[in-house]
Amino acid sequence: MTDTGEGAYPERKRGSGVKVVYEMLRDEILDLKLPPGSPIDEVHLAERFGMSRTPIREALVRLAGEGLVETLPNRSAMVSNIDVLNLHTFYDAITLMYRVTTRLAAQYHRPADLSRIRGLQQMYAAAAAAQDALAMVAVNRDLHAAIAEAGRNPYFTTLTLRLLDEGRRILRLYYQSFDDRLPKQYVDEHEAMIAAIAARDIDLCDRLARAHADQIVRQIQQLFARDERQEIAL
Amino acid sequence: MTDTGEGAYPERKRGSGVKVVYEMLRDEILDLKLPPGSPIDEVHLAERFGMSRTPIREALVRLAGEGLVETLPNRSAMVSNIDVLNLHTFYDAITLMYRVTTRLAAQYHRPADLSRIRGLQQMYAAAAAAQDALAMVAVNRDLHAAIAEAGRNPYFTTLTLRLLDEGRRILRLYYQSFDDRLPKQYVDEHEAMIAAIAARDIDLCDRLARAHADQIVRQIQQLFARDERQEIAL
DNA sequence: TGCATTTTATTTGTCGACAAGAAATCGACA
DNA sequence: TGTCGATTTCTTGTCGACAAATAAAATGCA
Incomplete structure (x- = not known):
């Protein structure tokens, strides 16, 4: 070697x-x-x-x-192995953490948080424009990490970071082999979430975060389903 | 030494x-x-x-x-120091985890889980009857840990365990100096939660867990407030 | 006496070595 | 040839020692 x-x-x-x-x-x-x-x-x-x-x-x-x-x-x-059989526990957890951290960000964010979040969102939009799926995954992690930080609850932040890393690993599992394109829709969803955080609209944050998480879960499930079909096709 | x-x-x-x-x-x-x-x-x-x-x-x-x-x-x-200034982040987190894990326990528990939970609840009742506050704190931790296990989501279980340990430390902070009596009411609340889990009534689990967490948070806050008054009285 | 500087002492971070345990290899035997 | 057992090899778990970094003490100076 x-x-x-x-x-x-x-x-x-x-x-x-x-x-x-x-x-x-x-x-x-x-x-x-x-x-x-x-x-x-x-x-x-x-x-x-x-x-x-x-x-x-x-x-x-x-x-x-x-x-x-x-x-x-x-x-x-x-x-560690990626436990595909219990992926639903991952879905549950990431959905809840997206909701909670976004709500808390709406409550407790400070100006510096918002500028950091907006900077990351610009990077995300750039990655989306470049159709760079792997960069989108990486920046998405940092963006949600920044939102969690703004919520200022270390317990939730820690779990969210762990889930985001695990998610990066799961997504990588597919993007490395299929070289997909993440829908640009995520850019708009992020925009809406950030606006709701800035407006300190907690209920809206909750709804948007839930929808955002559902979207990502659906994406993973689609990839997974297609992967299974391919395996059968082989 | x-x-x-x-x-x-x-x-x-x-x-x-x-x-x-x-x-x-x-x-x-x-x-x-x-x-x-x-x-x-x-x-x-x-x-x-x-x-x-x-x-x-x-x-x-x-x-x-x-x-x-x-x-x-x-x-x-x-x-590590106990961050008394940010106790509210602990309240938020333990409340949410109580709710989530109890709900999930209602969904996913198996017979063996229930018997383990009921055994711990008996120990809890015994500790309450003996007015042994420290034993109650310890068994309470194991009881909620068992409920979390029954929910079968390792992400939530891990965080819940961490919070329960942190809570054991916070409660000990007071019980060692004041030798208090935990209200027997907790026994009934646990009974109700366990019954709701057994009946797989998710909504009821959520309401009971939230009330239970609020109760404990209030208890800690009372102890904390009294502690502050004592310090002033000195 | 008070402060800055040097010296000492304590405690951690890293290293190389050795032994225990498990896996892999080899060999004996049916 | 296949299986069981012994032996070897390989990897980890633990140890004692040394050096770097910090804290504490001692010294010198105004």
Whole structure:
């Protein structure tokens, strides 16, 4: 196997090692560069990042805490599987979190929040104009994360972030193989939600967030259904 | 300092060390034996548990992932503070999770779930009859955890568990100093909720769970208000 | 005495090494 | 040839040690 592109890490500041490994592994897991179920070898990673196993191990423990990797005693850790059978629990959770965080954003947002949200929405519109589905997925995550932050409830924010990451992984599962186009309609839905947040219209936020979530769930289900048909067609 | 009661751990199975430390520290944090803000020294813990710093460290990383300890770079970790100023975010979150998990329990529970829930409810009633407030807090946590499990949505279950633990810590903050009596009314509320779950009456579950959560929030607020008056009275 | 600076001490972050446990390989035997 | 058991290999879990970073103490100076 050729070098996977890490190169050399000649000098690191003390304490930065874990962060580097954690973020790198996290990105690779969410982008499916590390496919679900693939084993994670500590010594291999240690060689790759040019450090000892200790910081690698700490990064893995953190990732396990977020449910991105699973560990069995005395055996290799592995990237968590995507549980397609229980996707409905994901739908339920993301729908509720979209609603709650958007409502709270309407209540508690401050001017700085709105400008950040609007900046992300512009990036989202740009990605949609460029028909870049993967960029849309990534920016969509950051946009809803910003909305959740504006709601200022750390419990909901944490869960929402986890769900958004899991969603990024699920969507990636399809977009990498089918190279789809996300409907531009999402841009308008985001616009409406942001306007409702700015107007502090809580009920409207709730309705829009629910519709938005339903839309995304339907999209995933369509992809999933088509995927199943393809499998049968094979 | 006298021995804090750990004694000797002469032989451990490989891999069990982290679990022991994690659970012990977790309990001590939730019981406020380790008060919020107190520093956590790794070598001290290593001596106390009779093992090296490595498994201690892993346990601390896990606890940090759950928000029970906070770590600053190159400095001692410390037990997380209870953010009394943002308690309303806790109220919001626990109320919503009570409602959601109870609703889902009504939908998805199986016979085994119900018997487990009813067993815990009996323990709760016993604790109430004995006027043992701390036991009531502990069993209340397990009871709602069982209800959440019956709802079979791991995302909601995880958040609910985190909130229940945080609540155990908040309640302990008061019950340890005032030695209060929890109203027996909670027993009846639990009975009603369980009956609604068994009857699969989702709307009723929602209303009961909301009322139950409001009741508990009011209780905490009362304790908090009285605490403030006492401080002023001093 | 009060403040700035150097020195010491304490505590964490990282490392390399070793042993325990599990998987893989090999071999004996029916 | 297939199966069971022993052996080897491979990976993790734990350890003790060292260095970096910070906090605390001591020193010097005005």
